[in-house]
Structures are given as C-alpha cells and as structure tokens.
Amino acid sequence: MITDAAQYLISALSLGGLYALMALGLVIVYGILKLINFAYGELIMVAGYGMLIIGRSPWPWIFVAILSVICAILAALVMERVAFRPVRNSSPTTMLITSFAVSALLQNLALLIISPRPQVPRLPDYFSRNFSVRGVRIAALDLMGLIVSVLALILLTLFLRRTVIGLSLRAAADDFTMTRLMGVRANMVIAVAFAISGLMAGIVALFWIGNTRSTTPTIGLEPVLIAFIASVVGGMSSMKGAVLGGYVLGFLTIGLQTWLPQDINAYRDAVLFGIVILVLLVRPEGIVRPAYSREAR
C-alpha cells in the first residue's frame, strides 16, 4: 500500500512538475501580452529536433541538452520579433489566430525540412534506468524530472522576486503601460518573457522526449493542450495558478491512469476540456484567487 502510494506520489510530482513548467511558459507571456501562444508547442518541437541533430555529434549528452534548450529559447525570441511584435497591439483574438498560423507554419517547416516520420534522438542511458528504494520502484527519468522541475521553479521564483527584470515582468503583468513609465523598455520585457517561455519549453522537451523516445513535427500538440488546460484551470493571469494547475493536472492524470478502467479513461480529453469550458463559464479568472483586490482604473 505504502509503496503504491510512494510510487504514485513520485510519478505525480514528476509529471506535475513538468506540467507546471509547461503552464508557466504559457502564462508568463499571456500575463503581459494577453497572447495565448499556440506555437508554444512548436518550441518543444524545435528543442526536440535540436536534440536529434545536435545529438548526432560526439558531444556528451548534457551539452546536447543545454544546446537544445538554447535552440528553443532562440526560436521563441525569433517568433516574438518576427510574428508577434507586429500584431502586439491588436486584439487578443488576432494574436491568437496569429499564433495558430505560426504553429502551423513551424510544424510544416519541420515536415518539409526534416521528415514526417518520427525520429529517435540520442538519449542518455540513465534515462531508461529504474531502481528500487525499499521496494518502491522509481524510474530515473521521473526522479530527474521531479528534481529539475522543482529546481527550475525555485530559480524562476528567485529571478522574479530578486531581480529588477523579474520585477518588471511581474509588474508588466499587472500594468504594462505603467511599467514602461518606470523607464523599463517594453521590448526587453517582452523578449525576456518569451525567452523564459522558450526555456520552459526546452526543459519540458528534454523530459517529454525522454519519455516518448521520439520526436515528430506534431509533438508539440499534446503539451500545449495540457499547458492550456492547466493554465485556464489554475488561472491564466496568475503564475502561481499556472503552477498549481500543472500539479493538479499531473496528479489527476496519474491518478486516472492508475485507477480508472481503460474505457472511461479514453474519455479523458473530453472530460478535461469539458472542465476547461466550465471554468471559463463559471470562474474565468481560474481557481487561484489573487490575494488582494485588483485596483480598478
């Protein structure tokens, strides 16, 4: 019993951490620009293909991993500069549609330039190792995912609390214009937000692909949908909400997988997105309530 619970806990925390990072990557851009970046999934795809191509070199895997994450960050910055900056002042619907188009563009570029077939990137052996601690079977990948995601969250929190840029990001989510009136450059803040988004996507890619063991042009779809659900449910305007949503979703997913019979589990997507619709209708700001009242202007 206890071993089951421990196994569940570790899997759920690991998956939840990953989902939390995913949701955060989405929300950090949304908070400032009110842009829901569909093309976020393609950042994961870029990292995946980075792993594929750079993995062909003889370098140690940790190098490959870091470079792949950098690829995702660069892709995010380019995306911002080329596609999103021009539509920055448009309505949220326009921006949403633009991100949809960017997503389609990138997927098809991958299809064209690389291949529609799944490709297997080089992965380190320790990714497939399992070990036992007092009867609890732990997958090394899960453990690493857990540790890395928690670390990333801690570092990000420190960044957002202690540095001026981090403060600017949080302030921009409250009131973008006022942040500019503090002398903070708009372009810089937005670029940093996208870069963080890319960083999150890159880290997620490492563990996602570590799990699925292959990368395809459409690999970004499932993560972005998950990030989406987690953020809407947790509250799109709140980074804390995104993290919470991610963990809740992680726990829910593992729980359902473990305990629900297969045929009901197949309706999982319908249920999850049904919940999204419900949240939007009933409590659009998400589950997490801000700790103060927003000042009306």
Added chain:
Amino acid sequence: MKYIETSNRAVWSRLSTPVILVAIVLMIAAITMVREDVVFERVVIVMFINLLLVVGLQTFMGNSGLGSFGQYAFVLIGAYASIWFSLTPQQKNLALPDMPKDWWLYDQQYPFVAAVLAAGLVAMVVGAIIGIAFVRLRGASFTIATFAFLIVVHSVALQWEQVTRGSRTVIGIPRYTSLWIAAAWAIAVILVGYVFKESTIGLKLRASREDEDAAASIGVNVKLMRWLGWTLSVFLSGIGGALWAHFIQQFSPQSFYLKETFLIVAMLVIGGSASVSGAVIGAVAVAMTSEGMRQFENWWNLERQTETDIGAILPFQLIGFTEIVIALAMILILVLRPSGIMGGRELSWPFGSSGGPPATVVEDAQPAALAHQDPVS
C-alpha cells in the same frame, strides 16, 4: 431588409454583391464542366464545400467580431448525422456496423436534400444549446471555449462507436455530392450569409462588433444577436459536413480536427472576415493557390526522381509546402493588412465600395493614440 442609404445607386450596389458572388460560383462550375478533367472537378467540388464552410464561419465570426475555432465540431456532427439519415439500413451495416439495429435511427433513410437539411438541424440543435452558455463569454475566452468544444466533440466522436464507429473510418457512403449540387448549396449558403449580414439582426450584431457596450446602450441585445448568428453559422457548418461526407465517401473523426480548422480560418482571414465577398474570395484564392502549389510539389517530387540535371538540383522532397505557403500568407495578412484581401468590403457593381468601414474581426480600435492596454476580463 432595411438599408441605411436609400439612393437607388446604393440599392443596386448592394444587390449586385450576391449577384456577383453567385456568378463567380456559376462561372467556375461551368468552366469545370467544360474541361471534363476529373481531377480538376474534384478540386473544384472541394473548393465549393470549403467555400460554403468559410461563408458559414463568416456569418458568425465576421459579423460578431468573435473568433471561433469550434466550427469543425459541427462539421463533424453534420457529417455523421447526414449518413444516419441518408443511408439505407444495408448501407448502414457496412458504414456503421456498431449501430444497434433496433434504434429508430437505423431505419431512417431520406433523399439527399432532406438528409443534408436534417444534418444541419442536428448540428444546429447542439450548437444552439452550447451557444446559450458561450455567448456570455468575452473575446478570447469565447474563442478558447469553442476550441475546447472542438476537442470535446472530437474526443467523444472517437469513442461513441454506435453512432460514429469510433476511431475507425466510416466507409461505403454513396457519392451524392456532384459538381452542380455542391455549387447549388454553395450558392444557397452565400445568399443566406449575405441576407443575414444585411438584415436587422446582422446589422445589430455588427454594431456589437465595433463596440459591445455602445451597442448595448442603444438597446441591442448583444447576447441574443450573437446566439442567433452562432446558431445560423452552426447550421451552415452542419450542411457543409453533410455535403463533405457524401463527397469524400469515407471519413473518421480525424478528418474534422485542427488541420481542417486551420485551413478554413486561414481562408477567412486571408479573404477578409468582415464581408461575405471576403469569405468567397478567400476560399477561391487559397484553393487555387493550393492547387497550384500541389501541382508544383508533384512536379518537383517527380523531377527529383528523373535523371535530368534538374533532378540533381532539387535535393529534397516537398512535403507540406502548400501548408507553409498558406500559413505564411495568413501571417503576412495579419501583420500587414489584417482586414484581409477584401478589406471588409463587398464586391459590387459599380465598383464602389459597398460596405462598412474596413474594420474587421480582429482589429483593435486604437486610432491615433497609443492607448494603454486595458485589463482583459
């Protein structure tokens, strides 16, 4: 129908739009018939169905200013519903083997036109119910909700084997959608879309597009207008699904998902969502360009395989090239000319601009001033 301008010239101008659009469809159909090229005919039928869907989408998106990614949920419903009503029980054995033989649906079989309309109605009922909840939502929340709905329907369709055969392909559907049938339905939908836009309801809806609060303050029941536009749009989408089902003759829930949604939205955005002409032009332009691209792709891939010099220069296969061009075109339009090719105007004769200001679904009214961002509720 009420018109704002009352001069004769303006009236003729307004009436000329549907005439021109219908003429375009007829002309294309006539050319196709004359060419007697089976491949080309297929392309044109697909284009007509897509055109119908784009106009259906325009009916809601263009007039309300709200984005919808959920249209294909209703296309799916329309497609499956249409075969419930058009197939004989024997045909159903083949197409939907899991449907219980004692269900009322099993025995239903009607002429094609009735089946299409019934399909539209089924979609409309679902849409109407959902719409009641959705019209309360603002802006992007609405769009997200429609997107979520698409996924829900897709997911349910993949499971509900008695009515959809689950994830497996439904086969054995007779080909009822011919060139002229597709053209006729496309024309009908164009007319419906145009009449709606110019009607009082359409007018009120368009007023809410520009400024929701201002419209409400002059007595427009914004939610009701939205619901009406949405319900009509859903009905038209269901019809499109029915026509598609009886053209393609086999499909699964995968045929009604993100790729297809992207294509229709792209067509509408490129053509210009604020006018029916925009929808038509967008559909035609994208279809023609796609076809051109596809032929280019084929030529390219074939040339590669030959031993000629050209074959050596083209080192890679072209896959997905068409989609890339469409995506690029869409991005360019969104960045450079968000109101689309038609710019919100209708085609009319004499070639004046008959139609509203170049505002669009997607433009934020921020004129001379760099106004600060409002918090999105």
Added chain:
Amino acid sequence: MSYLLVDDLHVRYGAIAAVRGVSLRVDAGEVVGLIGVNGAGKSTTMSSIVGVVKPFSGSISFDRRELVGQSPEAILRLGLAPVMEGRRIFPSLTVEENLRLGAATVADKQQVQEDMDRWCAFFPALQERFTKPAGTLSGGQQQMLAVARALMSRPKMLLMDEPSLGLAPKLVAEVFQLIVELRDLGMTILLVEQNVRMTLDIVDRVYLLSSGQVEFDGTANELRARGDIERAYLHGAGSSSIAVG
C-alpha cells in the same frame, strides 16, 4: 528657463479633438497647475507629455529635448516621472517591490537603498506595510506609494495627474501638503487637478483648460480676480468640485 514646453498641441481620438492647440510651459522649480472640468482635456495633455498618447500635431519639449514620438520609457529616462491618474501602483507587488521598480533606471544600488529609506521615513505608512502587496493599501496610502515610487528615479520633474481623486478630505489635504513639501525640496511639478481651490493655494501659475483649449493662463491671484472666468468655466469660484471617484 523653461523646463517643459508644450507648443500648440493637438490630440485626437478618432474624429474627436480632445486637445485643440494647447500651449503651456513650466519653469524649473515651479509648481504649475492645469485645471478644468471633467473632459476638458487635462488628462489627455498629460498622457501626451508622458508618451502614452501620440499627438496629432504640436511639439512637447523637456529640457530642450523633443518628446513627441518618444516612447514612455525614453521620456522617463529624460527625467520626467509621472504619477498617473488612479494611482496605478502594481497591486501584486509589495510596497518594497513597487519602490524598487520605480528605481529601475538607477544603476547605483546604494542610491536606491538610500532613497528607499528616505521615502519610507517620509511616508511612515509605507514603512509599516513595506512587505505587503500594494493592492492591500488604502487609497491614500497608494497615492503616497505612487508619489514615492515616482521619486525613486530622482526625476527632474514630476507630472501629477489628479492625485486627490477619490480621496477623503483629510487625505486630500495631506496630498496637497506633500506637494508643497516637494516644492520646497526643489522639485518642479505640473499638477493636473479638479480640486480648484486647493490647487490655487499652492501653485505658482495655473492654466485653465476648457474643451481642449487654454482659456486662462496666469497666477492664482489673477485667476481669483477674474470672477467671470471662474463662473464660466469652473461653475462658481471657491466651490471647487472635489472630484468623486
């Protein structure tokens, strides 16, 4: 020497002309008032100076540098700090973080710390609530925070847009007292206000705006002497409209 010079400013929102040929100047060390009823164009003028709104025509210069066309960030870096209408502090950031952000353009960490200490001493309420989210502060406290935050960048000039709006009378008096103290410290201030009476008490000069145009420009006493103007544009002297919310 003119610090801030606005010359024939025209600002439009679509077809509506909100500001029609406004010219004003503020000299170093002055407190200049910009008064008028709701909708007269005061806030629009302020927003144009600050860079949030792009004027249709006209020029705005500060310290002989042209402001029109510059971004809000750049304008702050030139030394013009705004205290915007409605306070607009960052509700999810703490008082400390708000202040720190006010000094975003200051590289010298020591200076930032010194200034934070200084303004917290000046505004004890801020010291008390130093680590609380700014959204939990009362209206008056938020106003103090907004001013302190603007001062953190050691600006050459303060632009204050309706600082007394929505505050209880006692707090209104405190705010105006604060402005006097700031002036005594040498700060140059352009004050947009609806509270005419208290504004006239503290400013060196005043501009009266109506329907987007300057109807009067002179000292407070000169305005008080012009009963006709007060009646025409301010709906009666002395009974200044203390703005409600």
